[in-house]
Amino acid sequence: MVIGGVTALLAFSLFGLLAVIVGAERRADRTRPARVVEPEIRPRKHGRGWARGVTAFLLAMITAETVGAAFAGIRIGTPADRVSIGSLIVPFIWAAFVIWALADRKILRPVIGMTSALAVASAAITWSLLA
Amino acid sequence: MNSPAPKATRSKPLLSPGWVSAGLAGHSALGLAFAALIYLVCLSGTLAVFVQELQRWEQPSGPVVEAVTPEAVTHGFDAIRAKAPVYARESVSIELPSAEVPRFTLSAGGHEGTGSETWLADAEGRAVAKAHRPTSEFIVALHTGLHLPEGIGSTLVGLIGIALLALLISGVLAHPRMFKDAFSLRRGGSRRLQEADLHNRLGTWGLPFYVTVTLTGVVLGLFFVIFGGLAATAYKGDVQRAFEDMMGPLDAEHHQAAAVVPPFPPMMALIHAQAPAASIQSVSIEHPGTRSQMINVTIQEPGQLSMFERYVFDTTGRMIDAPDANRKSIGKQILFAIQPLHFGWFGGFGVKVAYGLLGLSLCVVTSSGVTIWLARRRDKGRPAPTWERFWTATIWGQPIALLLAALVSLLWRGEAAAGVGWAAGAASAYAGASLYRDDQALAFMLRAATALLLSVLAVTHGALWASQMTDHAGWVLDGVLMLGAIVIATTLRTGFRPKRMTLAGFQNS
Numbered sequence: 001m002v003i004g005g006v007t008a009l010l011a012f013s014l015f016g017l018l019a020v021i022v023g024a025e026r027r028a029d030r031t032r033p034a035r036v037v038e039p040e041i042r043p044r045k046h047g048r049g050w051a052r053g054v055t056a057f058l059l060a061m062i063t064a065e066t067v068g069a070a071f072a073g074i075r076i077g078t079p080a081d082r083v084s085i086g087s088l089i090v091p092f093i094w095a096a097f098v099i100w101a102l103a104d105r106k107i108l109r110p111v112i113g114m115t116s117a118l119a120v121a122s123a124a125i126t127w128s129l130l131a
Numbered sequence: 132m133n134s135p136a137p138k139a140t141r142s143k144p145l146l147s148p149g150w151v152s153a154g155l156a157g158h159s160a161l162g163l164a165f166a167a168l169i170y171l172v173c174l175s176g177t178l179a180v181f182v183q184e185l186q187r188w189e190q191p192s193g194p195v196v197e198a199v200t201p202e203a204v205t206h207g208f209d210a211i212r213a214k215a216p217v218y219a220r221e222s223v224s225i226e227l228p229s230a231e232v233p234r235f236t237l238s239a240g241g242h243e244g245t246g247s248e249t250w251l252a253d254a255e256g257r258a259v260a261k262a263h264r265p266t267s268e269f270i271v272a273l274h275t276g277l278h279l280p281e282g283i284g285s286t287l288v289g290l291i292g293i294a295l296l297a298l299l300i301s302g303v304l305a306h307p308r309m310f311k312d313a314f315s316l317r318r319g320g321s322r323r324l325q326e327a328d329l330h331n332r333l334g335t336w337g338l339p340f341y342v343t344v345t346l347t348g349v350v351l352g353l354f355f356v357i358f359g360g361l362a363a364t365a366y367k368g369d370v371q372r373a374f375e376d377m378m379g380p381l382d383a384e385h386h387q388a389a390a391v392v393p394p395f396p397p398m399m400a401l402i403h404a405q406a407p408a409a410s411i412q413s414v415s416i417e418h419p420g421t422r423s424q425m426i427n428v429t430i431q432e433p434g435q436l437s438m439f440e441r442y443v444f445d446t447t448g449r450m451i452d453a454p455d456a457n458r459k460s461i462g463k464q465i466l467f468a469i470q471p472l473h474f475g476w477f478g479g480f481g482v483k484v485a486y487g488l489l490g491l492s493l494c495v496v497t498s499s500g501v502t503i504w505l506a507r508r509r510d511k512g513r514p515a516p517t518w519e520r521f522w523t524a525t526i527w528g529q530p531i532a533l534l535l536a537a538l539v540s541l542l543w544r545g546e547a548a549a550g551v552g553w554a555a556g557a558a559s560a561y562a563g564a565s566l567y568r569d570d571q572a573l574a575f576m577l578r579a580a581t582a583l584l585l586s587v588l589a590v591t592h593g594a595l596w597a598s599q600m601t602d603h604a605g606w607v608l609d610g611v612l613m614l615g616a617i618v619i620a621t622t623l624r625t626g627f628r629p630k631r632m633t634l635a636g637f638q639n640s
Contacts, residue, residue, distance in 0.1 A: 007478055009340070026317070083462060091292070103156060129368075
């Protein structure tokens with residue numbers, strides 16, 4: 001059943017792409033460029049770039065791992081299930097934190113958000129280990 | 132990276148243009164920082180899906196073995212211990228032939244930091260040819276660790292996976308018209324819009340596949356980082372118990388005292404009795420011939436994703452673990468499905484082809500992302516011609532480098548052959564980027580070189596192995612290479628034709 005589901009998803013992607021390619025239109029050369037949303041232009045500051053980088057990878061990694069560990073400490077299901085499912089959740093949380101750190105105009109917001117999540121998750125781990 | 136603006140709307144968009152713009156800024160910064168590494172990992176990963184076929188192509192003289200008896204497994208075990216006695220003290224692994232891989236492979240050693248030796252055996256278990264797979268080994272090592280030291284490389288690839296996952300998430304958030312534009316692909320007009328259309332459509336339709344391979348890749352690359360922290364909490368600090376609970380019995384403490392290796396046929400008969408539909412994939416033994424030896428027999432059940440369902444036997448040949456008990460846990464099923472899901476090693480050759488095509492589409496998404504950024508700069512009057520040329524050299528230089536790795540390995544059996552070929556190819560592409568001023572001329576030249584190398588590789592392989600090619604996979608792959616050459620050559624006819632190649636040393640007037 002799982003193999004069937006994965007194969008169906010692959011077929012969905014391939015047939016979708018095929019339909020898009022077959023239906024491709026030729027854009028008239030005189031077509032004016034459509035209005036597009038541009039990436040935000042931010043002032044370049046060396047220190048801010050480093051702060052974003054450290055938040056995006058170091059703090060995001062530690063927070064995601066800690067949140068995952070807190071999830072694994074919740075006593076629902078077997079420990080093996082919690083570790084396996086948690087292993088799939090951690091990369092998503094990590095990636096979401098990375099993009100939050102890089103996208104937010106104010107770097108302080110992701111720093112505070114991640115630090116708070118880290119504190120709550122650490123408390124949950126401590127509680128689960130002591131319980 | 133470039134999303135059409137929402138029209139003056141009747142309904143309020145989910146994300147405001149300000150959020151989309153900020154998301155795009157993050158998407159753009161992350162993409163530019165990691166694009167080259169993501170491309171390298173994606174391209175090598177796409178090829179790694181076909182590593183078994185590539186191994187057959189590298190040694191098409193066989194022996195081709197359809198099936199073996201349990202007695203042949205015993206003979207194979209004795210043969211590899213005789214061929215590689217030192218490595219065999221550590222471990223021996225015997226891979227049985229299957230419909231997908233009709234080879235009977237005997238390996239000894241292979242632990243981290245130690246060497247290994249692999250032989251191909253005939254149907255009776257006689258080791259008849261030493262395995263020679265430099266290109267496939269090079270590609271797999273490039274994909275899993277970028278040829279960096281053990282641990283560092285896989286961690287870096289895992290981090291690249293996190294960056295790609297973040298790009299996929301931000302790509303969805305930065306594209307509010309994703310479903311509305313799902314079928315709209317326009318060619319021609321401004322290069323930036325053309326590339327943006329391609330980037331967004333491929334990104335939309337391939338998204339389920341991209342998320343699957345990226346997520347599983349991150350878990351594989353950062354397994355010990357992620358697993359360790361979670362297991363320490365779930366098992367209250369007892370990580371060894373976590374491993375035993377999830378993977379089955381670990382190696383016993385090593386005892387040097389000699390012991391007789393239990394016979395394989397009764398073990399295999401017991402497995403066939405318990406799981407008649409399953410096929411035995413491999414038999415491996417740690418510290419064979421000692422009291423600490425443990426025999427692992429992995430099986431594949433039809434319709435199951437898991438590759439690592441295993442039976443474990445102790446030194447007396449008594450079964451101490453079986454996969455039946457494991458099936459109760461969804462967690463273990465997830466864990467054992469990660470590798471086949473990542474590489475497309477389930478569901479036969481059709482699934483592999485789908486993985487190959489979608490893997491190539493992810494390479495195109497990566498390539499077009501940077502091209503959009505470069506085109507945007509050009510549109511705004513701030514072109515970056517040097518970056519344009521170097522990005523072109525990265526995109527078309529890698530296929531050239533990998534083809535040269537295969538070609539040099541074919542002609543020279545030295546250990547460094549694949550590495551030398553790859554380095555020469557990559558260096559040549561970047562040298563071209565330094566010499567040519569015209570980005571389009573450079574792209575034309577590199578594509579032409581790719582088409583030429585594809586055909587040269589197919590012809591050279593065919594000529595070298597023609598008289599010994601017992602495995603039809605050799606001819607099939609040569610045909611695929613020729614087909615690839617024709618497809619790329621066709622794009623040369625319809626695409627850009629340079630009127631005059633301009634070298635950096637001469638002014639382009």
